[in-house]
Amino acid sequence: MKSVADLKRGQKSIITEISTDHLPLKLLEMGCLPGNTVEVVEIAQVKDPIYLNINDTFLAIRLETAKYIFVDKD
Amino acid sequence: MRQINVALVGNPNTGKSSVFNRLTGLNQKIGNYPGITIEKKEGVCKLSRLLKAYILDLPGTYSLNASSLDENVVIELLLNKNDKDYPDVVVVVSDIENLKRNLLLFTQIKDLGLPCILAINMADRMDRKGISIDIPKLEEKLKTKIALISARKNMGFDKLKELITNYKQLSTDSCCDASKIDKEYFHELKDTFPNQNIYKLWLIITQDVNFGNLNRNKVEEKKQQSLRTKSDSEIKRLQQKEIIARYIFINDTLKVTLKKDLNAAKGLRASLDQILMHKFWGYIIFAIILLLIFQVIYDWSAYPMDFIDQSFASLSEWLKNTLPAGQFTNLITEGIIPGVGGIVIFIPQIAFLFLFISILEESGYMSRVVFLTDRIMKKFGLSGKSIVPLVSGTACAIPAVMASRNIENWKERLITILVIPFTTCSARLPVYLIIISLVIPDETVLGIFNYQALTLLMLYFLGFGMAFFSAWLLSKILKSSFKSYFVVEMPNYKVPILKNVGITVYEKTKSFVIGAGKIILAISVVLWFLASYGPNDKFDNAEKYVSQNIQNENIELSEEEFSTQLASYKLRHSYIGYMGKSIEPIVQPLGYDWKIGIAIITSFAAREVFVGSLATIYSVGSENEETIKNRMTQEINPVSGGKIFNLASGISLLLFYAFALQCMSTLAVVKRETNTWKWPMLQLVIMSVFAYIVSLIAYQILK
Numbered sequence: 001m002k003s004v005a006d007l008k009r010g011q012k013s014i015i016t017e018i019s020t021d022h023l024p025l026k027l028l029e030m031g032c033l034p035g036n037t038v039e040v041v042e043i044a045q046v047k048d049p050i051y052l053n054i055n056d057t058f059l060a061i062r063l064e065t066a067k068y069i070f071v072d073k074d
Numbered sequence: 075m076r077q078i079n080v081a082l083v084g085n086p087n088t089g090k091s092s093v094f095n096r097l098t099g100l101n102q103k104i105g106n107y108p109g110i111t112i113e114k115k116e117g118v119c120k121l122s123r124l125l126k127a128y129i130l131d132l133p134g135t136y137s138l139n140a141s142s143l144d145e146n147v148v149i150e151l152l153l154n155k156n157d158k159d160y161p162d163v164v165v166v167v168s169d170i171e172n173l174k175r176n177l178l179l180f181t182q183i184k185d186l187g188l189p190c191i192l193a194i195n196m197a198d199r200m201d202r203k204g205i206s207i208d209i210p211k212l213e214e215k216l217k218t219k220i221a222l223i224s225a226r227k228n229m230g231f232d233k234l235k236e237l238i239t240n241y242k243q244l245s246t247d248s249c250c251d252a253s254k255i256d257k258e259y260f261h262e263l264k265d266t267f268p269n270q271n272i273y274k275l276w277l278i279i280t281q282d283v284n285f286g287n288l289n290r291n292k293v294e295e296k297k298q299q300s301l302r303t304k305s306d307s308e309i310k311r312l313q314q315k316e317i318i319a320r321y322i323f324i325n326d327t328l329k330v331t332l333k334k335d336l337n338a339a340k341g342l343r344a345s346l347d348q349i350l351m352h353k354f355w356g357y358i359i360f361a362i363i364l365l366l367i368f369q370v371i372y373d374w375s376a377y378p379m380d381f382i383d384q385s386f387a388s389l390s391e392w393l394k395n396t397l398p399a400g401q402f403t404n405l406i407t408e409g410i411i412p413g414v415g416g417i418v419i420f421i422p423q424i425a426f427l428f429l430f431i432s433i434l435e436e437s438g439y440m441s442r443v444v445f446l447t448d449r450i451m452k453k454f455g456l457s458g459k460s461i462v463p464l465v466s467g468t469a470c471a472i473p474a475v476m477a478s479r480n481i482e483n484w485k486e487r488l489i490t491i492l493v494i495p496f497t498t499c500s501a502r503l504p505v506y507l508i509i510i511s512l513v514i515p516d517e518t519v520l521g522i523f524n525y526q527a528l529t530l531l532m533l534y535f536l537g538f539g540m541a542f543f544s545a546w547l548l549s550k551i552l553k554s555s556f557k558s559y560f561v562v563e564m565p566n567y568k569v570p571i572l573k574n575v576g577i578t579v580y581e582k583t584k585s586f587v588i589g590a591g592k593i594i595l596a597i598s599v600v601l602w603f604l605a606s607y608g609p610n611d612k613f614d615n616a617e618k619y620v621s622q623n624i625q626n627e628n629i630e631l632s633e634e635e636f637s638t639q640l641a642s643y644k645l646r647h648s649y650i651g652y653m654g655k656s657i658e659p660i661v662q663p664l665g666y667d668w669k670i671g672i673a674i675i676t677s678f679a680a681r682e683v684f685v686g687s688l689a690t691i692y693s694v695g696s697e698n699e700e701t702i703k704n705r706m707t708q709e710i711n712p713v714s715g716g717k718i719f720n721l722a723s724g725i726s727l728l729l730f731y732a733f734a735l736q737c738m739s740t741l742a743v744v745k746r747e748t749n750t751w752k753w754p755m756l757q758l759v760i761m762s763v764f765a766y767i768v769s770l771i772a773y774q775i776l777k
Contacts, residue, residue: 020314024559028317029137029178042351048449051564057175058564060445
């Protein structure tokens, strides 16, 4: 399955599934939930951290966290 | 006058502090919550002639599911009816552009059955962002009263105050019932504890915090008798369900009450981010900003600092001539006034640093800095936010330690505070310069690099290297009860509100002067006492002894020469002098004599005192660097018979000053920031022992 970690800068997708056990509740509270859109705004050096726009909330997470947010293929 | 408690709650970056500043003005007090180092901001707002509101600005939080000590504070207060600060009414501050996310916290607090007002901040941006809200309908859906406000434009505060005044009319019903996520479970819960608020019970089960009278274990115990228990994983799944349920409610509510014109301008964020977070230019810009901050606290603040220094010196001089001579006058002119001067002298640096930091925070740039530097810093157990304190530590550790307050994660904050004193602060510079010029040859290598300059550069690198190494080590040793996840909101860019910046600078400076100042003053007076009194006759009748010596040696001295001889003699026979002599066996293996020992003890007041103390001991009379240097080169090591300041002892001394924590002001400020003597004492002991060992090894190898 494709995750947010696989998206390139500027790519948009829809969150299909999240691995609750590996994600902090805070991220869910900020709108990282299945069905919401996610866009990769910027990626830092060596792909870490990643700057996202999830449903108009702008936030940065580390690569290790991004791997557990699964997205639609395209 | 009647008084009510008002709690301000809200997500970070909603301008909650600006709202607090508007409501209370300078009627505020910043302290700590008992036992922990979370800033407690409280203030008073007069609502009418008969009613006064005591306002508590709680730490920003995204929800009532705590993931840091700051967030615990919020839950502990809202769940503990016996707390003296327990609110009569809660004001939830939200931001017009992030209303959806902000409402999550609102619906949770509403479930606790507290009277709740929703204050929607930044309402002045509605037109520009193409947002319109049906307020009466939203009030009805959320079962609350709403105030549209703008802290920046000072809009809507009369309405907010009116709502607070009439808080008794607010509904305490919940607007989004959380119990529907597992009806059966919540039903059982309700049956077991019929007198408790059901959402409160749920929070007690899910959160690891103190709740005063209603203890978590008690709930667990009773629950086990009558209820099935849930595993951690099950609970987390339920929490996820709760969040989804709340978002469904919020989305449905906003669908019928909020309209957003998607064509409205949103260009600023995108274009600024593109430059400021660029893989190359982002770092260049950040480096320039750091350089500017460094320049200001290092260079510009030198002018006010010199002015303060001179003013206190002349004040002391003037009082000495005006007041009747005696011990009391000496205490004032040599102990207290220089002590107070030693506190005031830091004010320019602290004020300048916080001016910059609060501008960086307010503008939203600080989150971008975290993004840029996190990757490197996390390897050493630090946060992206540690970079500013560490770099400003190169000017002075005092404001740097205070700057680490902006790091939310307690472990990362503590590590940052603990390693800051390793960075080469400006007070080390005079010591470095004089020793380098004494022991390092003024020659060039490879035609361009000067040995002396290279040594200085090495010392700077050594400071940073040690800071990062010990940070890494500490991150392995220190335990943290919270699993640290990295989720950083990237707030909108905003022009900083001048009033907020002003209040931050004022409050930080005040907290330094009051919190750390009294410790600095106390130690200064102690040091003064040790240097101005002696245990025996040789100190008390120093004049007699010095004149005798001079007569014995048959030399003629001018009055000035006599008084420098006298000062030197007195210092040698003061308590501090004897302390220096008694530590001689300890410092001898490092290549020092008792004179350097005295200078090391006195430089505990501040490192730069080292040079002045040596001048007094060698009775040079002037603080002219060349004169002192000439005198220092003549000093003979009593053990080896060679020069005391040679390459081996010089390097050893440089290393000692690089690693030892010889700064009482740093200790005082670390005590102030960590709320305990444990950390500064550990810092003092470990750094001193380490400095000693390194210097010992260096001297023994090079000798």
